[in-house]
Amino acid sequence: MRGPVGAWGRVHLALTYAFLYLPILVLVGLSFNRSGLATTWGGFSTKWYGELRHNADIREGLRNTLIVAVGTTVLATILGTLLAVGIQRHVRNPVIEAVFVAPAVMPDIVLAVGLLLLYTLVDFTLGLTSVLLSHTLFCMAFVTAVVRTRLQHVDSSLEEAARDLGDTAVGVFVRITLPGLAPGIVAAALLSFTLSLDEFVIAFFTNGPTTPTLPQVIYSNVRFGVKPDINALASVLLLVSTVAVLTAQRFARFTDTIERQ
């Protein structure tokens, strides 16, 4: 129930939101600080954003991260969607139905160490491929969860109707099931992309030494103090993530609208 809150309630809310967003505001603010010092405001400037382009480490990190994030998005979305459909249609065992989500809820560090051990065991060379596979595993769980939610709202009589009208099983999946799931799939893909984009722990454990991802580059930079161009970079990442998440939510809402009709 939404009711009016008193003055105290409003103060409480403001403090909570400040607690949540102050670090981000400080970061974004400082990224426009000409002086480059955290303690003195030297006037508004976008020069740190300009400097990003000339930093070879960052450009290399960005390239690696985009390779991993795009690859992960494609793989995790396809595999996760198929898993969701498979579970929905064929799995009656509640345990199997529940455990797909494990990689999403278990601590990252556990997953990361486990993956590292596994790669070592099978003698898999660490590099962007191993990060991509690790992120796919991690993101697949999220994709499956999102697509399953969508699946539960899709009227199964639509598929039966398509069969009845003479379509093959594959035809029904492509022409009826997938379009029905599309909003969920798009939302899941955007979510995968943002998850992979700023993932650090798993990448740290499963990456090789010569191909650092962007979060790894940032980490190795801030160990010797936060430089202002990192503020700018973080702000850019923040923008990308925010846009992706908002777009995903738009699709989720679009989904609801269709259902109500």
Next chain:
Amino acid sequence: MTDAPLLQIAGVSRSFGDVTALDGVSIDVVENEFFALLGPSGCGKTTLLRILAGLEDPDAGTVTLAGDDLIAMPVHRRPINLMFQSFALFPHLNVEKNVAYGLQREKRPKDEIRERVAEALQTVGLNGLGRRRVTELSGGQRQRVALARAMVKRPRLLLLDEPLGALDKQIRSQMQIELKRLQNEVGITFIVVTHDQEEAMSMADRIAVLRDGHVEQIASPEDLFDRPATRFVAEFIGRTNIFEPRANGRLLSVRPERMLLDKEASSGGRLLTGTVRDVQFFGGVSHATIDVDHDADDGAATDLGSPATIVVATIGSTRIRPGHQTTITWHPESEVEIER
């Protein structure tokens, strides 16, 4: 029926776990017939329809269409189409593309598809709405799209699952007439599933009354009303009065429409006395509920095995009021012997 039946359902059974949905159902449907499967919810009528469509397999029994084994045929190859209760229109396709879906799967030439879709939309009265999104349509319009989509493939058999269930009462009676007209016009055999006895009675050539997974009776609407075979049918179709005469252990059903109030008994006629308890006025007809006088001197009520109350139908409104002492008379020919 002289024609060889188009559809032969023989001994079809289906269980879901412990629940028996169908238990040895046998029904023949002839070409061009408007056939109704009627029964309360849970009687197995929808399961039977889904078996015909191929969305469900029977545990036992055979189904043939024009002599061909239907069960062996996969759903997308059967010359049968189903109109779903929910209409199941594809929300991401417009009206035209919904209707064209089945023809496109048959890989018909584009011109033919366009022509037949337009024709189907015309038949159901949706000219000019082809480009509309199905989500923008009213309930009645959606129903017409679903009908056009199921008919456009010219199936041998058109199955309709509660076709009018999702519509308002007013549109419903209009659509009843229209469905009947369409069936005549396109010459397709229709099988309609419904729980609404009025709907079945007003549209169907023949009706199978189902109960708990078995067929109670298959007959024309007139025969179901005038000659119900079982107590269930007599009570499910319209209203009735059930008598249990002492003489033989049989049951007799007498329709309220066959009884008269406040009349002298004619020779050989039945006569009971009683007190009017309640009168329901329905416009064209009134139903009077009479408390039968079981202690009358002649003992007629006991001999006839009369129920405690009897319903008598009168045309229009009636001057009879609750508390009124009255007689109930009917002719023995109106009594129909039924099974328990």
